[in-house]
Amino acid sequence: MTDHHPAEPGTTAPGPADPATETFVRHRNLLFTVAYEMLGSAADAEDVLQETWLRWIGVDLEQVRDRRAYLVRITTRQSLNRLRTMKRRKEAYVGPWLPEPLLTSPDVAEDVELAESVSMALMLVLETLSPTERAVFVLREVFDVGYDEIAAAVDKRPDAVRQINHRARRHVDARRPRRQVSSRQTRAALEAFQHALETGDPQGLLDVLAPDVVLVGDGGGIKQAALRPVVGADKVTRLFLGGLSRVVGSLTVEPTEVNGNPGLLVRLNGDLDGILAVRLDDTRVTGLYYVRNPEKLSRITTETPLTLH
Template sequence: MTTAPDDPFVTHRGLLFTVAYEILGSAADAEDVLQESWLRWAGADRSRVRDARAYLVRTVTRQALNRLRTLSRRREDYVGEWLPEPLLTTHDVAEDVVLAESVSMAMLTVLETLGPTERAVFVLREVFDVPYGEIAGAVGKPAATVRQIARRARGHVAARRPRVRVSRSEQQAVVARFLAALHTGELGELLEVMAPDVVMVADGGGIVTTALSPIRGARQVAEVLATVNRAALESAVVWLNGAPAARLAFGGEPGAVSLELADGKISRIYVVRNPHKLTRLDHPAELTR
C-alpha cells in the first residue's frame, strides 16, 4: 500500500487491522482484507465521505464478512483443531482491559462459535462501541435486527467466556511455573499447576503432529506434556494477544502456548504449532480501539 502519512487509512490502520483480526481470527487474512479495503478506499469519491473512520470500518467489516464466509467452509476440512493465529503484542494492549480480553485466545475461540454476522455485530458493538445504525450499514441488516443479533450474541458469549479476570502478574507467574514444569517433565509439577478438569487444545494444521482432538483431564494432559523432548525444548515468556504467554521451539520447530486460568490453576491450554500461524511472533502487532 502506498499512501500519504496523513491519509485516513494510515491514521486508522491499527483500528482497521484489529477489527478484521477479531472478526477473522487470522492476521494473514486480516492483512488481505486491509489490502482489499485499501483498493476500495483508493477508488472512492472522498468528497462524499463525511466520516472517514466510519466509512473505513464499514468497508473492512464487509470485506471481513465476505472472507469469513469463505473461510468457514474451508475450516470444515481443516486437519484437527483450528485455533486463532497468535500475535505478539505490547504491554499497551494489556492496559486496555476491553481490548486485551477481546483479542485473547480464550475470547477468539468463543467468537469462533458465532455465525459470521453475529461475530461481526458483537465485535463492532461490544469492543468498538460502533452505533447500531453504522453496524446495520456494515452487515446489511436493519438496525432493529442488529439489536436483536447483538443481544443474542452477548448472551452466547457470556455463557462461554472466562468468568474470572486474572491479573497480568498472576498470569505471568503461572506461565513461568508451567514452563518450569514442562522443562523438568515431572508429572507432579505439571499436575500442580493445572486444574483437575483442564483441557488442552492443539493446532498443527496437519503440518506438524499434534493431538487431533482436545485432551481432557489433568492426568491425561500431564502425561502428554511429560513426553516432550526436553533436551530440544526452548521457551520464553512473551506477551501474546494481550497477555503473558509462552513462545516455544521444539527442536527448532516453533510453537506458541496461551493459558486460561481459574482459581490460580490452568483451566485451558492452547498450543499453536501450525507454522503458517507463527509468522508474526517477531514484531508486535498494532492493535488498537
Template sequence: MGGRRSGHRAGGERAFLVRIVTRQALDRLRALDRRKEAYVGPWLPEPLLTAPDVAEDVELAESVSMAMLLVLETLSPTERAVFVLRDVFDLDYDEIAEGVGKCQAAVRQIAHRARAHVAARRPHGIASPAETRAALQAFQREVETGELQGLLDVLAPDVVALSDGGGVRHALLRPVVGIGDVARLLAAGWWRRDAERSVEPVQINGGPGLLVHVDGEIDGVVAVRVEGGYVTGAYHVRNTEKLSHVERETAVTR
C-alpha cells in the first residue's frame, strides 16, 4: 500500500511539474511572438557556444542547430510545445494534454501536424565532420579575403544569409537568397573592415560557426550550415542582447 501511495504521489508531482513548466513555457513563447512582431529585421535564435563533442552526437547537434531552431519558430507556441514534449522528451499524450490544456485527441492531431511540418522543412544531407571542417575553413578564408570566385566555389546555389541586429546593431533588414547575391554581399564586406578584426572558428549550437571580434570585443557570431560539402546557410547574430552565451561554452546534453 505504501509503495502504491508513494508511486501515485510521485506521478502526481510529475504531472504537476509538467503542467506548470509547460504553461510557463507557453506564456514565454507567446510573449516572444508578440515581441517579434515589432522586431527590426530578421529574428534569429540566441546562439550558444557549445563544446566540440556535441557535434559528434548527430541527432543532438541537429536538434539544437540554428537551422532546426528556425524551423521550430515556424510552429505556433502550442505546436512547438507539443512537438518538443512528445518528440524530444517522449512524454505520454495524456501528460502533454494536461500540460497544454487540451484533450488527448487534439494533442495527437497537433503532434501529427507539427511533425509533418518539421519533416518538410528540416535540413537534409548531414555533412561529415571532414566536409564540415573543409567547408568552414574555405568559407572563413574567402569571407576574410573577399574573393568572389572563392565564395562561388563554397556556397550552395540556394544559400541563405540572415543577419540579426535587432535595431541595436547594423545588420541586414531582410534575408539574402541565392549564390550570386550572397557571394556579392560577402565579397563587398558584409563584415566590418574598418577596425581591428579577428575571426575564430567555433562550435555554435552544435555546428560550425565563426566568432567575430572587433577591437578585442565580441562583435557577432555566424552559425554556418553545411550540406553536401557546401555552405547552405549563414546566420549572423550581432544583436548584443543575444551574445551573452557565446563568451563561454554552454553544456548541451540529451
C-alpha cells in the first residue's frame, strides 16, 4: 500500500472510523512487519498491505472471532502469492539480490528479537527457504503464531506445519550468526571499519574482517557492483581500497540504524550512494552487504515503524 493510494484507511474525512478501518490501522505496523520479513522488500510489502485491505473490507466482521489473527492470515496468503512471482523477478535480476534496507528507530534496535529477525544477515538466510517454509518460520519463530492458525494461513495440516517449521528452523540455525552480538559490539566493529576506510589502512581492515568474510553488493544492474560475492579478507580489502582510489569527488561515511542494527550510510559528493549492513560473528565482520540499487534506497530517508505485536 502506498501513502498516496486513495483507498488507504486513515485518509478519509474526519469522524469516527468504522470498525474495519480502525482494526486495520491498529495492526498496520504488525502486518507490514510480517509481509516485509516474508518478502525482504518494502515496496512489495506495501502492495501486500493494499491487497490485504481490499480483502479485509469485504469481510463480515460479525463472523470473525480474532480480527488480528484474521488480518495476519490474509497478509500471509497475499505474501505467499507475491513470493512466488518475486522468484521469477529474482532469477532475472542482475547480480546478487539483497533485501531492501529500512531506516529504523531506536526502539527497533532495543527489541533484540525484532532486531535480529529483520537484520540483513537473517533476512538473507530466509531467502534460502522455500516460500511455505519461510512463511511458517516467520509466523512461528518470529511472531509466535500458533500451529493451528499457521495451518489455516498456509493451507496445510497442523502436523505438517510442525514438520515444516522443524525443518526450516534447523536450516536457519545452521546458517545464522553463531552468537548474538550486541549493538555496541557491532558499532565498535563498524567504527574500526569506517576508520580503516577513511585512512586507507589495509591492516586496519584486515584486523576487523574475518578471514572468510563475504562481501555482497547489490547494484541491480543500475549501479556498478560485483556480479558475484567476493570471499576472503584480502580480496575484500583490495576491492574496497582499490575502489576508493578510483573515486572522483568526496566520499563520506556516517553511522545509521538499518534494519534494527548499526550500519553505514555512504554518500558520494553529498548524494546517497548506498547502505552498508554487516554480519558479525564474535567481534569480526563475516558479512558485508552493500545495497547500491537506487530503487531499493527509498526507505532510508524516514524511519519505518516495525513491531512484533
